[in-house]
Each structure stands twice: as structure tokens, then as C-alpha cells.
Amino acid sequence: MDRQQLLDGATRPQLWAVLHETVLRVPMGGPAVMREQLLHIADQARKRRVLVQVLPFTAAANAVLNGMASLMTFSDAPPAVYTEGAGTGQLIEEPSLVDQCQRSYDLVRAASLSPAASMTLLESAAEEYSTP
Structure with missing residues (x-):
């Protein structure tokens, strides 16, 4: 939690994260935890604290x-x-x-997917965890 505060400071680092699609699809901690975590990542990206790209399953073999x-x-x-x-x-x-x-x-x-396409996939995956 202390490290997260670095993203709010005046001298915050530029953070560019590439997440493998597995991170979105393999449920860790249960559906509610996954949904919350994915929405948190999307929120951080939306606030431009983090640039996020997703490496999809289809492209993983090439990277x-x-x-x-x-x-x-x-x-x-x-x-x-x-x-x-x-x-x-x-x-x-x-x-x-x-x-x-x-x-x-x-x-x-x-x-990887573009940041915009990655955001769409992140939010879609989060939504999937909110439905039974």
C-alpha cells in the first residue's frame, strides 16, 4: 500500500505495465477480488497514473x-x-x-494491444467477474 502512494506524488514515476491476458482470465482470490483488482487497474490507467497494455493469448507466442x-x-x-x-x-x-x-x-x-483496446479488455474482464 505504501508503494501505491508513489503514484499520487508530485514526482510520481511513469509506469508502463504490460499484463499477460492470463492475469485477467485466471481468477485469483475469487470473482469479487478479481473484479475489484481489474477495475482498480483500469481506474489507475484512466487517471493516467499508469499506462497499461495487455499481451493477448494470440500474440504471446511472438513475444x-x-x-x-x-x-x-x-x-x-x-x-x-x-x-x-x-x-x-x-x-x-x-x-x-x-x-x-x-x-x-x-x-x-x-x-500487445493498444492502451485503448487493453482498457476495453480490462473492463470487459472485470464485468465478467460480476456475473455468475
């Missing part, structure tokens, strides 16, 4: 997606990447590896 990665750029430091898996995390600062991660992420973004 290199190895798990969660945070690509970070700073005004006063070189770019870095933080990757995370089950029980582990790694900060990558080696320029050639950071470049490789950036290129992979660019391909994932290119294969």
Missing part, C-alpha cells in the same frame, strides 16, 4: 516473456532492470544486459 521485469530509467543514474521470480530477485546494471531486456520489452509492447 519473449520470461517473467516479471521492471525497466528503470533515472535522470541521475544509468538505466537498470529488476527481474523477479519465485523466491528470488535480481538487479541488472550491466549495460549490454539492460539493452537486451529493453529490446525484449519493446517486442512485448509491440505485440
Whole structure:
């Protein structure tokens, strides 16, 4: 919850998230929790705190997606990447590896739905969780 406050501050970071369609379709915590979470993501995108794209099932085979990665750029430091898996995390600062991660992420973004189409899919999925 403390990290969410960063999105409200005057110096908030630009957050661009690509979500695999699995995140929308596999119910975690039950239908009510899923609906609430998806509507929260849509609300954050609508308020322009987060730019969201969905990588659809149909495009996933064309994109290199190895798990969660945070690509970070700073005004006063070189770019870095933080990757995370089950029980582990790694900060990558080696320029050639950071470049490789950036290129992979660019391909994932290119294969993803547009922000507008992603918003439509997010809201549609949330609605599906509100019906029995």
C-alpha cells in the first residue's frame, strides 16, 4: 500500500505495465477480488497514473516473456532492470544486459494491444467477474 502512494506524488514515476491476458482470465482470490483488482487497474490507467497494455493469448507466442521485469530509467543514474521470480530477485546494471531486456520489452509492447483496446479488455474482464 505504501508503494501505491508513489503514484499520487508530485514526482510520481511513469509506469508502463504490460499484463499477460492470463492475469485477467485466471481468477485469483475469487470473482469479487478479481473484479475489484481489474477495475482498480483500469481506474489507475484512466487517471493516467499508469499506462497499461495487455499481451493477448494470440500474440504471446511472438513475444519473449520470461517473467516479471521492471525497466528503470533515472535522470541521475544509468538505466537498470529488476527481474523477479519465485523466491528470488535480481538487479541488472550491466549495460549490454539492460539493452537486451529493453529490446525484449519493446517486442512485448509491440505485440500487445493498444492502451485503448487493453482498457476495453480490462473492463470487459472485470464485468465478467460480476456475473455468475
